[in-house]
Amino acid sequence: xxxxxxxxxxxxxxxxxGVRYFNELTxxxxxxxxxxxxxxxxxxxxxxxxxxxxxxxxxxxxxxADEIADVLFVLIxxxxxxxxxxxxxxxxxxxxxxxxxxxxxxxxxKLKQ
Numbered sequence: 001x002x003x004x005x006x007x008x009x010x011x012x013x014x015x016x017x018g019v020r021y022f023n024e025l026t027x028x029x030x031x032x033x034x035x036x037x038x039x040x041x042x043x044x045x046x047x048x049x050x051x052x053x054x055x056x057x058x059x060x061x062x063x064x065a066d067e068i069a070d071v072l073f074v075l076i077x078x079x080x081x082x083x084x085x086x087x088x089x090x091x092x093x094x095x096x097x098x099x100x101x102x103x104x105x106x107x108x109x110k111l112k113q
Contacts, residue, residue: 002087003086003087003090004085004086004087006072006076006086007076007079007080007085007086007087010073010076010077010080011080014077014080021077021080021081022077024078024081024082027074027077027078027081028078030074031071031074031075031078034067034070034071034074035071037067037070038064038067038068038071041060041063041064041067042064044060045057045060045061045064
């Protein structure tokens, strides 16, 4: 799916099921909440934290995928309501990073194995 298609799908969902977009500040708070949920799972799946009850690895990964999708959904909502073409912005950002960091990471001794 193209990013623009995802923006259209989210917009259609909001207008048919979600009723309307939450305001930008509410969506920013929701984004923070969702990123926190990703962080919580990451610290338990890949970090040193443990789950309160044993969760099968596959279920934990499914939960992580769902939370990452929640982050993407809210980012798309914010992009839609602020008039940002997310695909265009992402490609522009990738170009910026590529030009700025062309040698930076390759020459970083901390990244050498």
